[in-house]
Amino acid sequence: MKLPSIPTFDKHMARVDWRRSHGETTFNRFAARGKPKLHGVSMAVMAQRGSCGVKVSSRLRRNTELTDLVAPGYSSVRQEIEETLWAGHNLAYGTTGIFAEWAGPGIQKKDAVTRIDRPRLFVFAAFSVNFGKDARLLDRWSAGEDVDTRELYGRISIVTDPGVLSRILNPCPHVEIIPWVTGELRTDGASDEQVETVMREVNDIVDAYAREDGYILDRFGISGPGEGVVIQPVSQAFNQATMLDLSELSWKAKTDHHAVKKVSAPATRAVEIPAGLPEFIETFVTPARIEQMISENFPDGPIDSKGTGRFVTAMRVDVMKESIEERQALGLDDVRIVMAIEAAARQAWKEAMARLPQAEMGI
Numbered sequence: 001m002k003l004p005s006i007p008t009f010d011k012h013m014a015r016v017d018w019r020r021s022h023g024e025t026t027f028n029r030f031a032a033r034g035k036p037k038l039h040g041v042s043m044a045v046m047a048q049r050g051s052c053g054v055k056v057s058s059r060l061r062r063n064t065e066l067t068d069l070v071a072p073g074y075s076s077v078r079q080e081i082e083e084t085l086w087a088g089h090n091l092a093y094g095t096t097g098i099f100a101e102w103a104g105p106g107i108q109k110k111d112a113v114t115r116i117d118r119p120r121l122f123v124f125a126a127f128s129v130n131f132g133k134d135a136r137l138l139d140r141w142s143a144g145e146d147v148d149t150r151e152l153y154g155r156i157s158i159v160t161d162p163g164v165l166s167r168i169l170n171p172c173p174h175v176e177i178i179p180w181v182t183g184e185l186r187t188d189g190a191s192d193e194q195v196e197t198v199m200r201e202v203n204d205i206v207d208a209y210a211r212e213d214g215y216i217l218d219r220f221g222i223s224g225p226g227e228g229v230v231i232q233p234v235s236q237a238f239n240q241a242t243m244l245d246l247s248e249l250s251w252k253a254k255t256d257h258h259a260v261k262k263v264s265a266p267a268t269r270a271v272e273i274p275a276g277l278p279e280f281i282e283t284f285v286t287p288a289r290i291e292q293m294i295s296e297n298f299p300d301g302p303i304d305s306k307g308t309g310r311f312v313t314a315m316r317v318d319v320m321k322e323s324i325e326e327r328q329a330l331g332l333d334d335v336r337i338v339m340a341i342e343a344a345a346r347q348a349w350k351e352a353m354a355r356l357p358q359a360e361m362g363i
Contacts, residue, residue, distance in 0.1 A: 040102050129157075181214070316341050
């Protein structure tokens with residue numbers, strides 16, 4: 001399953017403004033709260049009825065065996081995680097699983113979570129799929145084929161509330177449930193004061209996480225920075241919200257170190273437009289985006305000259321996808337922008353080859 005992309009606050013509010021201007025009101029039927037965003041690999045871990053194991057889909061690999069991606073050689077870890085997932089499976093129907101961040105030592109670098117005692121799955125939602133009689137859609141989805149996103153997401157029920165998740169999943173030393181770290185946050189755009197209050201609270205929290213990940217410190221006694229927060233709709237039962245709600249109502253705010261776009265604050269009301277092409281490149285070809293492109297496209301290496309074209313292509317596609325509003329406002333020809341992105345990407349890859357020793361192929 002492809003994980004939904006989570007926008008920043010400015011992109012989230014642009015979507016809210018558009019929906020309000022077109023008379024939509026149902027998008028604000030859920031309360032929203034924030035959870036810590038952990039620096040790891042986001043994934044869907046699925047247990048399908050009639051199968052004998054658990055499958056994993058992530059931005060790195062799709063529909064692989066759990067043991068291959070998560071813990072090669074550690075059958076006890078696999079068994080414990082599978083038993084945890086099957087507990088939730090027994091309470092629902094069809095295909096059941098979790099959305100989680102696989103984080104800990106050896107997965108990413110620098111943040112506090114990378115220094116805990118062992119890697120864990122940090123759960124931020126559980127899901128249950130009901131395709132009804134449409135077995136063809138189920139077969140295509142299970143095989144990893146692309147299906148209509150809104151149709152698929154609308155048939156996937158989700159639970160995000162940590163208290164409910166703790167009752168759905170069996171206790172397991174390799175699975176943690178991420179808690180809420182904010183109160184209720186309303187972002188329906190009803191008033192400027194409401195939006196300013198949310199931005200102020202979230203920016204203060206993210207600034208604090210840049211210095212200290214309070215969740216990891218409290219849970220594991222490990223001091224160090226965090227990545228930021230993710231705001232999710234609150235769903236306490238499988239029949240309350242769908243993955244479509246999760247996709248359309250979630251947003252994120254990251255610390256400066258992790259932001260793939262250079263911004264004035266973690267959460268801003270309006271999309272910030274670069275002054276010109278040099279500023280555009282500085283805004284979008286950031287160290288965090290470079291690290292993300294290497295991690296996603298070269299998880300096992302090698303970081304060498306043969307990978308230049310692949311890296312440049314990945315950077316161009318990602319920046320162009322994420323900069324639609326900025327490019328339209330800037331008014332520059334896309335050909336010029338693409339050439340500048342590719343030049344910056346080639347330089348970044350050259351620096352990565354010099355920076356990363358052969359012993360460190362993954363990021």
